[in-house]
Amino acid sequence: MRTTPRTRAVSDTALFLGPAIVLLAIFFVAPILVNIVVAFTDMSQTLDFKDFPTTKQFNKLGKLDDEALLGIELRRSFYKALMLTLVFVVLTLGIFNLTFALILGLTTTALPDRMGAFFRAVWLLPRMSPSVVYALLWLWVVDSTERGLFNQILMAVGFEPMNLRLDHPMAVIVVANGLIGASLGMIIFTSAIRSIPEHLFHAARADGAGPFSIIRHVILPALRWPISYITIYQALALLVSFEYIFLIMGPARSTMTMAMLSYTKTLAPQIGGGQYAYGAAIAMILIVIGILVALAMWRLTNMKALLQRPRIEVR
Amino acid sequence: MAEIELRNLSKAWDASVAVDGIDLTLADGEFAAILGPSGCGKSTTLFMLSGVYTPTGGEIRFDGAVVNDVEPRDRNVGIVFQSYALYPNMSVLQNILFPLRFKQVDDADKRAREMAELVQITPLLDRRPSQLSGGQQQRVALARALVKRPNLLLLDEPLSNLDATLRLTMRAEIRRIVTELGVTTILVTHDQLEATTMADRVICMNAGRIEQTGSAEDLYLRPDTLFVAGFIGSPPMNLLAVDPSAAGLRLDVDGPVTLGLRPELLRAAETGVPATVSHVEPMGRETLYTAQSELGQVRFLEPTARPNWAFGDMLKLAFDPADTLLFAPDGQRVPDAHATWKDLAHA
Numbered sequence: 001m002r003t004t005p006r007t008r009a010v011s012d013t014a015l016f017l018g019p020a021i022v023l024l025a026i027f028f029v030a031p032i033l034v035n036i037v038v039a040f041t042d043m044s045q046t047l048d049f050k051d052f053p054t055t056k057q058f059n060k061l062g063k064l065d066d067e068a069l070l071g072i073e074l075r076r077s078f079y080k081a082l083m084l085t086l087v088f089v090v091l092t093l094g095i096f097n098l099t100f101a102l103i104l105g106l107t108t109t110a111l112p113d114r115m116g117a118f119f120r121a122v123w124l125l126p127r128m129s130p131s132v133v134y135a136l137l138w139l140w141v142v143d144s145t146e147r148g149l150f151n152q153i154l155m156a157v158g159f160e161p162m163n164l165r166l167d168h169p170m171a172v173i174v175v176a177n178g179l180i181g182a183s184l185g186m187i188i189f190t191s192a193i194r195s196i197p198e199h200l201f202h203a204a205r206a207d208g209a210g211p212f213s214i215i216r217h218v219i220l221p222a223l224r225w226p227i228s229y230i231t232i233y234q235a236l237a238l239l240v241s242f243e244y245i246f247l248i249m250g251p252a253r254s255t256m257t258m259a260m261l262s263y264t265k266t267l268a269p270q271i272g273g274g275q276y277a278y279g280a281a282i283a284m285i286l287i288v289i290g291i292l293v294a295l296a297m298w299r300l301t302n303m304k305a306l307l308q309r310p311r312i313e314v315r
Numbered sequence: 316m317a318e319i320e321l322r323n324l325s326k327a328w329d330a331s332v333a334v335d336g337i338d339l340t341l342a343d344g345e346f347a348a349i350l351g352p353s354g355c356g357k358s359t360t361l362f363m364l365s366g367v368y369t370p371t372g373g374e375i376r377f378d379g380a381v382v383n384d385v386e387p388r389d390r391n392v393g394i395v396f397q398s399y400a401l402y403p404n405m406s407v408l409q410n411i412l413f414p415l416r417f418k419q420v421d422d423a424d425k426r427a428r429e430m431a432e433l434v435q436i437t438p439l440l441d442r443r444p445s446q447l448s449g450g451q452q453q454r455v456a457l458a459r460a461l462v463k464r465p466n467l468l469l470l471d472e473p474l475s476n477l478d479a480t481l482r483l484t485m486r487a488e489i490r491r492i493v494t495e496l497g498v499t500t501i502l503v504t505h506d507q508l509e510a511t512t513m514a515d516r517v518i519c520m521n522a523g524r525i526e527q528t529g530s531a532e533d534l535y536l537r538p539d540t541l542f543v544a545g546f547i548g549s550p551p552m553n554l555l556a557v558d559p560s561a562a563g564l565r566l567d568v569d570g571p572v573t574l575g576l577r578p579e580l581l582r583a584a585e586t587g588v589p590a591t592v593s594h595v596e597p598m599g600r601e602t603l604y605t606a607q608s609e610l611g612q613v614r615f616l617e618p619t620a621r622p623n624w625a626f627g628d629m630l631k632l633a634f635d636p637a638d639t640l641l642f643a644p645d646g647q648r649v650p651d652a653h654a655t656w657k658d659l660a661h662a
């Protein structure tokens with residue numbers, strides 16, 4: 001059968017975008033819709049609810065709901081979670097996922113090929129091992145007794161052993177998440193650095209630039225998009241990440257970020273879960289924050305310009 | 316400016332030797348061209364001169380002082396890369412200013428603008444390299460190489476990306492600028508015409524070595540080696556492995572030799588070596604013929620646009636045996652040796 005250009009254009013579009021749209025709908029849009037619905041109910045452990053729609057859950061977070069002590073307690077933990085999330089995301093992203101990843105990318109590309117590949121592989125190892133194994137390693141590292149690796153080192157150089165999880169909980173989760181998270185940036189930055197034409201390095205050397213000038217004037221400009229991308233991607237990933245926090249710190253209040261709060265209030269039955277509607281409300285706020293952060297960075301980094309231009313033409 | 320001296324200069328990588336012990340002296344203000352096939356080590360030689368690569372053997376001297384381990388910024392060498400290598404994130408002006416960042420210069424901006432004026436790109440100063448044509452990019456690269464007032468200017472196939480007309484203008488323009496500044500210059504090129512029209516001296520390289528240096532005329536008329544004989548000139552020289560007894564020639568040397576003879580020195584005549592035309596190539600102003608003869612397959616050139624001969628025509632090819640060159644089996648030319656006719660009927 002002959003197809004007209006018009007039906008051809010429609011079928012091409014369906015062919016190219018169809019699978020992506022279906023996947024998005026099933027795995028992203030549907031859960032978000034379910035989450036939003038649940039957030040406006042009073043669903044609890046039994047999964048049934050009486051009220052819909054109701055803003056009861058959000059009232060608990062503002063000052064509107066006055067359930068005396070319990071209300072104050074809920075508000076406190078919510079505002080604290082907001083603050084902890086901010087600190088956790090900014091520190092992990094800034095120190096590890098960007099700066100440290102950049103240092104790894106720069107140093108491993110400056111090494112001879114094989115050695116560079118080896119060190120990159122080392123940094124990828126934690127990503128390849130199951131999270132529980134990685135978390136167990138960290139539990140051993142920060143163990144408060146004299147058996148902990150960190151304490152052994154401290155004592156070897158003449159300090160008192162310390163309880164890191166108690167005294168510096170944020171540092172523990174930032175470092176634990178950062179050391180894993182940096183490998184993504186490292187890979188992206190490495191490939192971006194490698195794709196800089198060799199002759200630009202030669203030109204910069206011939207023009208008299210030293211290593212730092214080359215980084216500043218040749219490498220960093222070429223990393224503008226990768227840095228924007230990693231910033232947006234990792235900021236969103238860290239906002240909702242709780243796996244390592246939970247595995248290393250458990251439901252400790254000192255590291256109860258938004259994602260942790262939402263998780264413990266819903267899916268961790270032995271520590272007071274089952275408040276599905278309340279957890280969904282927090283998750284919804286997290287989604288809104290995520291969207292705002294993404295939009296802000298989108299504007300800030302002019303990411304639009306990067307994604308706008310199609311490289312192959314699909315009619 | 317500077318006198319440049321290379322002593323047994325080498326550059327080897329794990330797997331290969333790119334430059335294999337070259338010796339060369341350039342006088343102050345000289346314009347030399349390096350000519351050679353792809354991969355013979357031309358760019359590598361320039362990179363060592365500019366300090367981008369460290370030699371693995373030998374010495375580089377600028378005005379007598381060894382500079383092997385001198386950082387590029389202290390060498391004062393300007394280089395235009397094969398691909399121009401402009402910084403894509405900087406404007407044209409910033410590109411030209413870049414080398415001055417690493418020198419103590421008070422009037423950087425003024426100097427950059429003067430350079431832009433010299434290479435005639437002043438109206439383009441605010442553009443990005445991606446918004447320039449190939450010829451404009453090439454001028455920016457030239458301005459960037461010249462702005463630090465180098466003692467040595469290196470040009471790595473600067474004209475290879477340009478169209479024929481622009482190439483012709485840029486040739487003259489580069490020559491003008493270089494003469495104006497009096498800077499010692501090395502031009503790398505595959506293009507023989509470019510080398511011979513622009514440079515005072517031509518250096519012919521092959522497989523990491525210098526085969527011969529001399530004037531364009533030297534290389535054309537008196538090639539030292541078989542490689543130069545075959546590489547210089549288009550169409551290339553006829554190189555015939557002759558069996559002297561069969562060809563009716565007497566050679567000044569004994570043993571097996573290769574006989575070289577330029578296609579334009581052969582002509583059809585009443586007497587000569589019998590040959591059959593096997594291929595005719597009209598080349599515009601002249602016509603190139605390939606013929607099978609007693610000496611082997613030869614090419615000859617006639618200065619007529621319309622072919623005088625056709626496929627299968629039989630003719631006799633005459634030449635002056637004093638024009639022949641003889642090459643020993645090791646590829647070296649035997650100086651002052653020629654062929655002569657055995658019987659005078661050919662002469």
Ligand SMILES: Nc1ncnc2c1ncn2[C@@H]1O[C@H](COP(=O)(O)OP(=O)(O)OP(=O)(O)O)[C@@H](O)[C@H]1O
Nearest residue numbers: 328331332333351352353354355356357358359360
């Ligand atoms: N970084 C490198 N590592 C290993 N080998 C190299 C490197 N750069 C060049 N070579 C090799 O050295 C030899 C000379 O290279 P060079 O770039 O100097 O050639 P060239 O004469 O400039 O050729 P072209 O005319 O194609 O530019 C080549 O055989 C090349 O494969």
Ligand SMILES: [Mg+2]
Nearest residue numbers: 357358397471
């Ligand atoms: Mg080259």
